[in-house]
Amino acid sequence: MSLLVVGSMAFDALETPFGKTDKIIGGAATYAALSASYFVNPVNVVSVVGGDFDQEHIQLMHKRGVNTDGVQVKENEKSFFWSGRYFNDMNSRETLVTELNVLANFDPVVPASYQGCEFLMLGNLAPQVQRTVIERLEQRPKLIIMDTMNFWMDIALEELKQTIALVDVLSINDEEARQLSSDYALAKAAKKIMAMGPKYLIIKKGEHGALLFHKDKVFFAPALPLEEVFDPTGAGDTFAGGFAGYLASTNNISFESMKRAVIHGSALASFCVEKFGTERIINLSQEEIQQRVQQFVNLVAFDTELA
Ligand code: AMP
Numbered sequence: 001m002s003l004l005v006v007g008s009m010a011f012d013a014l015e016t017p018f019g020k021t022d023k024i025i026g027g028a029a030t031y032a033a034l035s036a037s038y039f040v041n042p043v044n045v046v047s048v049v050g051g052d053f054d055q056e057h058i059q060l061m062h063k064r065g066v067n068t069d070g071v072q073v074k075e076n077e078k079s080f081f082w083s084g085r086y087f088n089d090m091n092s093r094e095t096l097v098t099e100l101n102v103l104a105n106f107d108p109v110v111p112a113s114y115q116g117c118e119f120l121m122l123g124n125l126a127p128q129v130q131r132t133v134i135e136r137l138e139q140r141p142k143l144i145i146m147d148t149m150n151f152w153m154d155i156a157l158e159e160l161k162q163t164i165a166l167v168d169v170l171s172i173n174d175e176e177a178r179q180l181s182s183d184y185a186l187a188k189a190a191k192k193i194m195a196m197g198p199k200y201l202i203i204k205k206g207e208h209g210a211l212l213f214h215k216d217k218v219f220f221a222p223a224l225p226l227e228e229v230f231d232p233t234g235a236g237d238t239f240a241g242g243f244a245g246y247l248a249s250t251n252n253i254s255f256e257s258m259k260r261a262v263i264h265g266s267a268l269a270s271f272c273v274e275k276f277g278t279e280r281i282i283n284l285s286q287e288e289i290q291q292r293v294q295q296f297v298n299l300v301a302f303d304t305e306l307a
Contacts (some may be wrong), residue, residue: 001040001119001120001142001248001249001251002040002042002044002090002114002116002117002118002119002120002248003040003043003044003050003117003118003120003121003244003245003248004044004045004046004070004110004114004117004120004121004133004137004141005029005032005033005036005043005044005045005046005121005123005125005241005244006029006045006046006047006108006118006120006121006122006123006125006130006133007027007028007029007030007031007032007047007121007122007123007124007125007131007147007237008027008028008030008047008080008082008103008123008125009025009027009029009030009045009048009049009053009071009079009080010025010027010030010079010080010081010082011023011024011025011026011052011053011079011080011081011082012024012025012027012081012082012084012233012277013081013082013083013096013097014083014084014085014086014233014277015083015085015086015096015277016085016086016090016230016231016232017086017088017090018230019230019232019276021231021276021277021303023081024276024277025054025057025081025277025278026082026233026234026277027181027237028123028124028125028147028234028237029045029046029047029123029125029237030061030234030237031123031234031237031238031241031272031281032059032121032123032147032238032240032241032244033045033061033064033066033241034061034064034066034079034238034239034241034243034278034281034282035237035238035239035241035242035265035268035269035272035281036121036241036242036244036245036248037061037064037065037066037245037272038242038245038268038284038286039242039245039246039248039249039264040065040172040245040248040249041065042065042067043065043066043067044067044069044070044113044114044117045061045066045067045068045070045071045246046068046070046071046102046108046109046110046114046133047068047071047072048072048073048074048080048102048106048108049074049079049080049102050073050074050075050077050078050079050101050102051071051073051074051075051076051077052078052079053073053079055170057218057278057300058071060282064282067111069111069112069114070108070109070110070114070259071202072102072106072109074102074176076101077101077102078099078101078218079099079101079102080099080101080102080103080163081097081098081099081101082095082097082098082099083095083096083097083098084096084233086231086232086247087170089162090206090207090229090232091206091207091208091232092175092206093232095151098151103125103126103129106125106126106129107132108132108133108136109136110133110137111249112134113307115137115139115271116135116138116139116140117156117247118141118142118143118248118251119141119142119143119145119244119247120134120141120143120144120145121145121146121147121240121241121244122134122144122147122163122167123147123240123241123287124147124148124149124152124236124237124239125160126152126156126159127148127152127156127160127162127163127164128156128159128163130146130148130163130164131159131162131166134163134166134290142251142253143168143169143247143253144166144167144168144169145167145168145169145170145171145243145244145247146163146164146167146169146170146171146198147170147171147172147236147237147240148160148164148170148172148176148178149172149173149176150175150179151174153179153180153214159279161196164193164196164197164198165196165197166197167189167197167198168198168199168200169199169200169201169243169258170193170198170200170201170202171201171202171236171239171240171243172193172201172202172203172204173203173204173205173206173236174186174203174204174205174206177189177190177193177201177203180193181193186203186211187218189203190203190211190213190218194213194214194215199214199215200212200213200214200258201213201214202240202243202262203265204236204239205223206223206232206235207223207225207229208222208223209221209222209223209266210223210239210262210265210266212258212259212262214255214258217255219255219258219259219262221259221262221263221266221296222266222296222299222300223266223269224266224270224292224295224296224299225272226235226270226273226274228274229273229274230273230274230275230276231273231275231276231277232267232272232273233276233277234272234277234278235269235272235273236269238265238268238269238271238281239265239266239268239269239273240265241265241268242261242264242265242266242267242268242269243258243262243264243265244252244261245264246260246261246264246265247261249279263296263297264289264293266296267289267292267293267295267296268281268289270292271284271288271289271292287301
């Protein structure tokens with residue numbers, strides 16, 4: 001099944017308690033496409049970069065089966081730049097800088113070869129651009145998954161709500177769910193958010209795992225207790241890309257399949273945080289991924305029978 005990933009491609013400068021990076025490659029589409037590429041090929045990307053973007057990294061994405069025909073290069077402009085600093089718990093962070101640059105006037109073009117895609121992953125990006133991509137698809141995909149962040153809730157809430165109304169699955173973190181719903185209790189927040197349109201809602205809770213809501217059902221996936229967490233940047237996008245890629249590979253969008261997709265997305269995200277930027281997810285083996293998935297299964301499997 002074909003997957004289209006839309007989102008930012010970026011330079012990120014990061015600060016964690018373990019160190020600092022200069023501008024490294026990041027962006028929602030970068031992480032999501034790399035992650036999805038372990039499940040489905042090709043992964044078609046729609047995004048925009050400036051003339052300063054690292055072509056070598058694009059080559060690495062090609063090696064993973066990522067198709068960048070839909071990535072516009074604005075030679076005389078600068079790529080999107082984001083800078084963030086993590087607090088000691090590595091679960092919360094503050095944004096230091098967001099320079100939209102090429103994203104400010106991004107008019108997404110969907111190449112003819114991308115038409116007919118069955119799965120659409122709308123990665124973090126201006127909500128009106130996410131909506132434009134839906135409108136530019138001649139046929140509605142079988143499943144539309146969307147990720148976003150507090151930045152857009154702060155500056156473009158109405159546009160964000162219009163896009164949310166069009167998607168099937170929304171993936172956000174706990175803080176964002178609370179902001180969007182104005183409710184503290186996540187179960188209540190989930191009901192309110194699903195009433196805005198999405199039939200499924202994923203609430204990510206960083207090192208405390210993720211919740212998948214659908215109607216009155218809820219599924220919980222833990223995060224793996226890792227010995228080393230270097231950089232959580234991109235974990236949410238990697239999760240969403242793995243989730244979308246897994247569903248596209250199985251072509252099964254039942255709730256049971258979504259549970260498995262949440263576990264596969266969590267497994268990919270657990271790799272992402274082990275190194276800075278995309279370093280850890282650029283070259284994984286299928287064996288490593290399967291072993292990680294098994295670790296998740298072992299983490300929560302128990303016998304209900306009393307001895
Ligand atoms: P995550 O850690 O999964 O929330 O994603 C971090 C990635 O999102 C970084 O690589 C950033 O480049 C990208 N990013 C940060 N802010 C935005 C934004 N406002 N729009 C699009 N992408 C963003």
